[in-house]
Amino acid sequence: MDWNHWFELIRPFIxxxxxxxxxxxxxxxxxxxxLAFAVEYQYLKKHGRLQRFSWAAVRANVGLAVVYQLAEGAVHLLISGAIILWIYQHRLFDVPVNAWTIVPIFVAVEFCYYWFHRGSHRIRWFWSAHVVHHSEERMNFSTALRQSAIYSITGWWLFFMPLVWLGVPPGVVFFLYACDLAYQFFIHTETVGKLPRWVEYVFDTPxxxxxxxxxxxxxxxxxxxxxLIVFDRWFxxxxxxxEPVDYGIPHQIHSxxxxxxxxxxxxxxxxxxxxPGALGQRLKHLWAPPEWQRADGIQQAGRGERLAR
Known part of the structure; x- marks a missing residue:
């Protein structure tokens, strides 16, 4: 196969x-x-494993996906799209995008995703959006749809701006990121056990x-x-x-x-x-880990465990 010819065919789409x-x-x-969800459901039904399946949760997951898509599109149109384009206009280089560079660029996107995801767990500002995904108490394909409407507001896209600033076209960065997310849909399942050891060593698997x-x-x-799971191994x-996984967050939302x-x-x-309290302690709630507690003794729930009142 002529990979350069294949890449030229898809270039207009990204x-x-x-x-x-x-x-x-x-x-x-x-x-x-x-279709994948329907196949998974039939598999679970056939094997008598629907005990923890909840249609109410599935409906919530689909609803969250729809709101997420609408919010992402609106914020991109009104705010983030212009900022991203401005950064690209001030890029340092012009990174060539072809059949030889697309894989290294994808690995770089995956590297940025690793730090976005890690930051989304260890910085409360980003966790305030990502907690939505982790509040699901079950694991099936619909869990992958459980996304936050405030992701763009909290700024997930900032983690990918180094690539844009270096000169990778934004369309390429976000197309490859979408490929990354599409892959992740298929690892939100209990229907697949452990894969061969070399696969588990290199890739993120179910x-x-x-x-x-x-x-x-x-x-x-x-x-x-x-x-990829190799960055987790390296860092x-x-x-x-x-052992069996207990899904969710320490104090479940149940909503x-x-x-x-x-x-x-x-x-x-x-x-x-x-x-009330010292300003520095108060502001630290924005960037400290979710479980962080104030030194002044004023407590907070942390890690998304408190219900909205």
Missing amino acids: GGEQVDWKQVLLTGMAPIFV SNHRAHHGRNPQYIDKNYGGV GTYVEET NNLWTLNMHEFLAMWRDVLR
Whole structure:
């Protein structure tokens, strides 16, 4: 196969700098996601494993996905798209995009995703959005749809701006990021056990990702990779799935209300900021880890465990 010829065929589909290719690709994948979920459901039903399956949770996950898509598109159109394009206009280089560079660029996107995901667990500002995804108490393909409407507001896209500033076209960065996210849909499942050891060593797999979603103490804040798991191994954040996973966050939300799921931790964070106390301690709630407690003794819930009142 002539890889350069193949790449030239798809270049027009990822070349638009002002198009949010992440949302375009994920929306286009929707029929495949629905089909995969239907197959998974029938498999679980056939094997008598629907005990923890909840249609109410599935409906909430789909609702969250729709609101997420609309919010992402609106913020991109009104705010982030212009900022991203401005950064690209002030790029340092022109990084060539061809059949030889597309894989290294994808690995670089995956590297940025690792730090975005790690930051989303260890910085409360970003956790206030990401907690939505982890509030699910079950694991099936619909769990992958459980996304936050405030991701763009908290600034997930900032983690990918180094690549844009270096000179990778934004359309390419976000198309490849969408490929990363599309892959991750298929690792949100309990229907696939452990894969061959070399696969588990290199890639994020259903087993590795189940551990990531666990609230078991040994699983919390581990396995941040999207497609690859090697960065977790290199940076000390890898854990193997060794015991049944208890999904969710330490104190479960127990809600399918879209407003509560999207906003409970974001509002709780700001309530903590506004509580009386030293200004430095109050502001630290924005960037400290979710479980951080004030030195002045004024407590906060942390890690998204408090219900919105």
